[in-house]
Amino acid sequence: MDLLMDRRSFISTSIHTSVGSILIASSPFLFATNSWPTPRKILRHSKATISSGLSRRQWKTIITVQEHLFPSEDNAPGAREINAKAFLYAVLSDAQRDDSDRKLVKDGLISLQDICWETYKQTFIELKHEFRENALRSFEKTPNGTPWIMTILGYIFEALLTDPVYGGNPESIGWQWLEHKPGFPRPTSDKRYFQL
Numbered sequence: 001m002d003l004l005m006d007r008r009s010f011i012s013t014s015i016h017t018s019v020g021s022i023l024i025a026s027s028p029f030l031f032a033t034n035s036w037p038t039p040r041k042i043l044r045h046s047k048a049t050i051s052s053g054l055s056r057r058q059w060k061t062i063i064t065v066q067e068h069l070f071p072s073e074d075n076a077p078g079a080r081e082i083n084a085k086a087f088l089y090a091v092l093s094d095a096q097r098d099d100s101d102r103k104l105v106k107d108g109l110i111s112l113q114d115i116c117w118e119t120y121k122q123t124f125i126e127l128k129h130e131f132r133e134n135a136l137r138s139f140e141k142t143p144n145g146t147p148w149i150m151t152i153l154g155y156i157f158e159a160l161l162t163d164p165v166y167g168g169n170p171e172s173i174g175w176q177w178l179e180h181k182p183g184f185p186r187p188t189s190d191k192r193y194f195q196l
Helices: 007-015 018-025 039-044 056-069 084-092 100-120 129-139 145-161 170-178
Strands: none
Touching: 018 145, 018 170, 039 056, 056 129, 056 145, 084 145, 100 129, 100 145, 129 145, 145 170
């Protein structure tokens, strides 16, 4: 039996398991612009938004972490292609959500940067790939490390699997890669969950 599983098979299988069910149930965005929307374009259509709570430098680090955790491959979309950055920005800027995720993301990011500086005297962005991996592995062993990494991964998977009307999965790139057929009716830009 082949113990190796490619990323596409893992995600496809996970969607149909209890892990996938937990992920799906955890977010109102999941499975709900045919272009790569910018955060401003996404947020322009929502009822109320607030600051995501992160500085530009912190956003650059988040983007680097997303692309490290879910890199682009020749035959598979990565965080960049699925628009994970804009999707997470929209989620963290949603005024209807409580502050817990914003706080978790920001506090975890600060802790990760502390590890990078203490260990390498560099920021996460400045590190080479192997040192980024080491920093994430060290962070994972801290009390808040695993929840933070799982939260970032969870939002990456949501961006991969969401209806494009919510800002991730542009032009259904994630669905095409996973050979997923969405349910109907699909939401329209004026019928998204936060507008109902």
